[in-house]
Amino acid sequence: xxxxxxxxxxxxxxxxxxxxxxxxxxPAGVRRAEAAAAALPHHDTAFTxxxxxxxxxxxxxxxxxxxxxxxxxxxxGRWRGRSLDEVGQEGPEEVAAWLSDPAAAPHGGESLLELVxxxxxxxxxxxxxxxxxxxxASARERRLLAVVEPAVVRAxxxxxxxxxxxxxxxxxxxxxxATELSGRAGRWNLRCGYPLAGSAS
Numbered sequence: 677x678x679x680x681x682x683x684x685x686x687x688x689x690x691x692x693x694x695x696x697x698x699x700x701x702x703p704a705g706v707r708r709a710e711a712a713a714a715a716l717p718h719h720d721t722a723f724t725x726x727x728x729x730x731x732x733x734x735x736x737x738x739x740x741x742x743x744x745x746x747x748x749x750x751x752x753g754r755w756r757g758r759s760l761d762e763v764g765q766e767g768p769e770e771v772a773a774w775l776s777d778p779a780a781a782p783h784g785g786e787s788l789l790e791l792v793x794x795x796x797x798x799x800x801x802x803x804x805x806x807x808x809x810x811x812x813a814s815a816r817e818r819r820l821l822a823v824v825e826p827a828v829v830r831a832x833x834x835x836x837x838x839x840x841x842x843x844x845x846x847x848x849x850x851x852x853x854a855t856e857l858s859g860r861a862g863r864w865n866l867r868c869g870y871p872l873a874g875s876a877s
Contacts, residue, residue, distance in 0.1 A: 677860040678803050678818045681717050682829045683872070685733035687851040695759040696752045700732035705851065709736035712852055712872035719821035723747060727825060733852075734823045741823060746798050749825040753785030778841035788831075788841055795828055796835030803859035829855050829869075836864035 686705030690697040701709065716737060724734040724741040726748050734741040755763050763783075764771045770782035781787040786794075802820060824832075826849035834844050836857050849855070849869060856867035 677858060678820065679856060679858045680799065680802065680820045680822065681719065681854050681856045682832060683716075683733070683737070683821065683823045683854050684826050684829060684849050684851055684869075685727075685729045685823055686736065688729055691729070691851065693759055694761070695757075696755045696763075697757050698727045698729060698749075700728045701736065706732065706736045708852055709733050710738075713738045715872040716821065717819070717854070717856075719819045721818075721820050723820065723822040725749065725822070725824045725828065730823045730825060737823070739821070739823070741821075744798075744822070746794060747822060747824050747828055750788070750791045750827045750831075751785035753781070753783035755783040755785070775845060776842075778844070788844055791827065792831045792834050792841060792844070795831040799832060799835060799857070799859070799864070803864075832857065833866065837866060 686701035686709045688699050688702045688705055689695075690699050700706075713736070716739075722734070722739045722741040723744040724730045724739070724747075726743050726745050731741075731743065760771070767782070773780040773782050774788075778788040778792075781790070802818075829849045830844050830847040833839065833847055833855070834841060836859075850871070853869040853871050855869040858865045858867075
């Protein structure tokens with residue numbers, strides 16, 4: 677069996693403003709991540725998405741995490757660097773299409789369906805193939821930890837639970853919460869997001 681714990685990154689200004697941007701966690705977010713480090717579950721291997729927010733959070737959590745490009749955030753193309761409000765004012769029909777059609781990518785980047793497919797492929801690869809970094813004594817249950825953007829957590833849940841793609845928009849993932857998927861025998865079980873102790877201080 678494989679157990680994958682996904683940790684959402686610490687907050688920063690872009691996250692608060694719903695801005696399609698990448699920046700490291702702000703000082704308050706770093707402090708909360710440092711306080712939460714002791715609450716991380718045991719793991720054999722740690723990964724981080726390539727964003728500055730995820731890498732900064734992984735560092736603050738004290739993780740020796742490998743950067744996994746395949747765990748990157750949703751590619752929003754030409755919307756990058758802009759807020760949702762700005763995009764909505766300029767092209768409300770594009771935002772409406774993006775929010776209603778999982779196959780739409782009006783920003784020229786990645787559609788929701790493509791994100792779910794990409795993250796699903798990563799999950800299945802780790803469920804089916806033991807990691808070479810895991811020693812034989814741990815072969816019965818491999819434990820992986822990944823610091824990933826909220827959109828990646830939501831996409832993973834849509835894939836793992838076989839949810840309809842529009843359910844993506846109804847899943848909330850708070851900063852510095854952990855969501856756990858355990859996979860075996862062709863299925864995934866979910867432990868819903870829980871805050872890491874100390875992260876709310």
